[in-house]
Amino acid sequence: xxxxxxxxxxxxxxxxxxxxxxxxxxxxxxxxxxxxxxxxxxxxxxxxxxxxxxxxxxxxxxxxxxxxxxxxxxxxxxxxxxxxxxxxxxxxxxxxxxxxxxxxxxxxxxxxxxxxxxxxxxxxxxxxxxxxxxxxxxxxxxxxxxxxxxxxxxxxxxxxxxxxxxxxxxxxxxxxxxxxxxxxxxxxxxxxxxxxxxxxxxxxxxxxxxxxxxxxxxxxxxxxxxxxxxxxxxxxxxxxxxxxxxxxxxxxxxxxxxxxxxxxxxxxxxxxxxxxxxxxxxxxxxxxxxxxxxxxxxxxxxxxxxxxxxxxxxxxxxxxxxxxxxxxxxxxxxxxxxxxxxxxxxxxxxx
Amino acid sequence: xxxxxxxxxxxxxxxxxxxxxxxxxxxxxxxxxxxxxxxxxxxxxxxxxxxxxxxxxxxxxxxxxxxxxxxxxxxxxxxxxxxxxxxxxxxxxxxxxxxxxxxxxxxxxxxxxxxxxxxxxxxxxxxxxxxxxxxxxxxxxxxxxxxxxxxxxxxxxxxxxxxxxxxxxxxxxxxxxxxxxxxxxxxxxxxxxxxxxxxxxxxxxxxxxxxxxxxxxxxxxxxxxxxxxxxxxxxxxxxxxxxxxxxxxxxxxxxxxxxxxxxxxxxxxxxxxxxxxxxxxxxxxxxxxxxxxxxxxxxxxxxxxxxxxxxxxxxxxxxxxxxxxxxxxxxxxxxxxxxxxxxxxxxxxxx
DNA sequence: TTGAAAGCGCTAACAT
DNA sequence: ATGTTAGCGCTTTCAA
Numbered sequence: 212x213x214x215x216x217x218x219x220x221x222x223x224x225x226x227x228x229x230x231x232x233x234x235x236x237x238x239x240x241x242x243x244x245x246x247x248x249x250x251x252x253x254x255x256x257x258x259x260x261x262x263x264x265x266x267x268x269x270x271x272x273x274x275x276x277x278x279x280x281x282x283x284x285x286x287x288x289x290x291x292x293x294x295x296x297x298x299x300x301x302x303x304x305x306x307x308x309x310x311x312x313x314x315x316x317x318x319x320x321x322x323x324x325x326x327x328x329x330x331x332x333x334x335x336x337x338x339x340x341x342x343x344x345x346x347x348x349x350x351x352x353x354x355x356x357x358x359x360x361x362x363x364x365x366x367x368x369x370x371x372x373x374x375x376x377x378x379x380x381x382x383x384x385x386x387x388x389x390x391x392x393x394x395x396x397x398x399x400x401x402x403x404x405x406x407x408x409x410x411x412x413x414x415x416x417x418x419x420x421x422x423x424x425x426x427x428x429x430x431x432x433x434x435x436x437x438x439x440x441x442x443x444x445x446x447x448x449x450x451x452x453x454x455x456x457x458x459x460x461x462x463x464x465x466x467x468x469x470x471x472x473x474x475x476x477x478x479x480x481x482x483x484x485x486x487x488x489x490x491x492x493x494x495x496x497x498x499x500x501x502x503x504x505x506x507x508x509x510x511x512x513x514x515x516x517x518x519x520x521x522x523x524x525x526x527x528x529x530x531x532x533x534x535x536x537x538x539x540x541x542x543x544x545x546x547x548x549x550x551x552x553x554x555x556x557x558x559x560x561x562x
Numbered sequence: 563x564x565x566x567x568x569x570x571x572x573x574x575x576x577x578x579x580x581x582x583x584x585x586x587x588x589x590x591x592x593x594x595x596x597x598x599x600x601x602x603x604x605x606x607x608x609x610x611x612x613x614x615x616x617x618x619x620x621x622x623x624x625x626x627x628x629x630x631x632x633x634x635x636x637x638x639x640x641x642x643x644x645x646x647x648x649x650x651x652x653x654x655x656x657x658x659x660x661x662x663x664x665x666x667x668x669x670x671x672x673x674x675x676x677x678x679x680x681x682x683x684x685x686x687x688x689x690x691x692x693x694x695x696x697x698x699x700x701x702x703x704x705x706x707x708x709x710x711x712x713x714x715x716x717x718x719x720x721x722x723x724x725x726x727x728x729x730x731x732x733x734x735x736x737x738x739x740x741x742x743x744x745x746x747x748x749x750x751x752x753x754x755x756x757x758x759x760x761x762x763x764x765x766x767x768x769x770x771x772x773x774x775x776x777x778x779x780x781x782x783x784x785x786x787x788x789x790x791x792x793x794x795x796x797x798x799x800x801x802x803x804x805x806x807x808x809x810x811x812x813x814x815x816x817x818x819x820x821x822x823x824x825x826x827x828x829x830x831x832x833x834x835x836x837x838x839x840x841x842x843x844x845x846x847x848x849x850x851x852x853x854x855x856x857x858x859x860x861x862x863x864x865x866x867x868x869x870x871x872x873x874x875x876x877x878x879x880x881x882x883x884x885x886x887x888x889x890x891x892x893x894x895x896x897x898x899x900x901x902x903x904x905x906x907x908x909x910x911x912x913x
Numbered sequence: 914t915t916g917a918a919a920g921c922g923c924t925a926a927c928a929t
Numbered sequence: 930a931t932g933t934t935a936g937c938g939c940t941t942t943c944a945a
Contacts, residue, residue: 584932
């Protein structure tokens with residue numbers, strides 16, 4: 212079959228015997244400016260030609276295009292895969308937006324280059340999942356017209372950037388996780404995390420310690436951390452969990468409960484503990500954070516903290532689009548409450 | 563800081579005291595058409611203004627834009643997350659292309675709507691991971707100018723569509739998986755799969771049966787299948803695995819080795835078997851297909867078949883871009899050899 | 914109620 | 930070696 216050229220607004224106008232201006236009006240909902248008959252003729256011409264407006268042309272004129280950037284450390288990480296799915300659903304639902312995906316592997320250079328490309332493509336809204344501490348490059352991007360919504364990190368007080376923040380209440384997540392173990396009778400707890408500090412990790416630790424404090428067991432509490440020694444890879448977090456398990460097997464320090472900074476690390480931790488002959492939950496209870504659906508597939512299944520991802524994705528999309536329409540919108544921070552999902556990996560303390 | 567308007571080719575031309583045509587020439591590598599001094603002036607003007615060409619304008623003129631569509635059933639599924647990462651890397655590496663992501667949840671309507679949007683955005687190349695059997699809508703999309711490369715399904719002989727196919731050799735994958743179990747001494751084997759047939763699933767089963775045939779154990783071989791009773795969801799495949807495990811526990815039929823159609827199903831299968839008191843690998847050996855990095859995190863870790871994903875992603879990107887440049891390119895089918903990665907889930911038959 | 918026309922930023926054919 | 934210009938498909942102002 213011959214490759215027909217896509218039909219243009221011209222073709223529609225001719226077929227409906229009107230000017231392109233009138234077709235454009237119809238396209239943009241200004242139907243009050245024409246007779247019903249004209250409108251009908253245009254509609255049927257559009258249908259007959261399977262006409263779809265050329266976004267590039269429209270964008271050249273209006274400066275807008277229904278595209279959103281989504282920047283994640285790595286889409287191969289199930290946490291971000293799940294998030295990406297929710298973002299895509301929300302973007303489609305809200306305004307028929309499509310999603311331009313980028314992976315950063317935690318490289319500031321890749322983030323910057325993605326921003327440049329977005330701008331170059333006329334995309335001005337972006338949802339950013341970044342664990343980078345240094346955020347100076349964001350200022351540059353914003354100055355160039357980018358609207359950024361940041362996922363899973365609180366606003367840093369005094370930060371001058373016009374960025375909305377949508378995040379789980381990570382303090383609360385750490386707190387609920389620790390409290391769950393405390394309620395089960397555990398008193399010697401640890402928090403397992405990569406050593407590099409990020410806002411969200413610090414928050415989780417704060418919550419963890421707050422719960423311990425309240426239960427007066429802060430003194431028997433510790434933070435287990437290991438550096439990531441490889442370039443950002445799929446299994447990095449799990450490897451850290453595994454490394455921590457080995458250390459624990461060598462010197463357990465009486466620990467009976469561990470909160471992991473996220474599920475992937477918890478999975479690695481559980482694998483490592485098992486390899487060392489430590490049983491979960493009989494010897495050590497483990498709680499993750501994220502509640503990936505993978506939690507239900509491991510044995511023991513992993514107790515974890517769930518955030519309302521779909522709602523958060525909708526909020527992010529909504530904020531990006533709102534701020535695009537009205538740049539003077541006050542900056543907002545939106546924290547969402549996590550809930551504990553109890554499974555097999557956590558059990559009562561065995562005196 | 564005031565939001566400066568992005569600079570245009572005009573601005574560059576003025577700053578370098580040349581015409582926009584010359585700037586355009588410089589931009590498009592036609593540097594032989596100007597003096598070195600002029601070129602240098604333009605370069606420095608571009609740098610000074612941080613000029614980046616407006617893609618929409620360029621596209622309106624040329625009909626091209628460095629964007630690729632990537633359509634997957636669900637990006638939350640780690641198989642597709644991993645693929646998406648490789649595709650993004652390849653697209654960036656080859657020509658600085660960016661990736662527009664879409665999820666189909668196996669809905670033909672969503673596929674079609676994604677194609678329409680791509681076209682509307684001027685994107686003409688797309689990498690498609692589809693398990694849909696009916697492919698008539700693809701013909702329509704191709705007629706409209708879309709260049710499609712299909713992932714993980716063989717070309718259907720006699721299919722008239724101009725689609726390149728890049729896939730694991732699934733027959734070989736099924737064969738290697740079965741052979742591995744046979745080599746371990748197993749004689750009563752089953753292949754576990756969702757009941758809905760796709761090209762790739764049928765191929766895997768063919769390979770599985772071919773290996774059994776060769777070992778003269780085809781008669782003690784079966785295909786275990788269960789329907790998916792939920793809408794496409796994250797855990798669908800795992801649930802099917804779990805359901806099959808329950809059936810097996812009720813009536814094991816002497817089985818000692820199972821090949822799962824993919825790793826996610828295998829994970830569910832292993833969880834279900836364990837819940838029913840069947841031990842892997844002592845009672846039953848399990849082999850998956852895909853070799854997700856998650857394989858190493860489960861206990862027992864999962865034996866699986868690995869495909870050269872990065873190479874395949876590069877091939878797909880390369881084919882899309884080649885065919886975009888030369889639509890008369892002969893249609894190709896590219897099959898890649900899987901390799902077995904042996905882990906804990908498969909062990910010698912215990913008479 | 915409808916249409917003419919300018920112009921968004923760029924490329925490339927065609928001058929000079 | 931460099932410049933002039935038409936035009937890609939669309940929106941929108943202004944005129945009729």
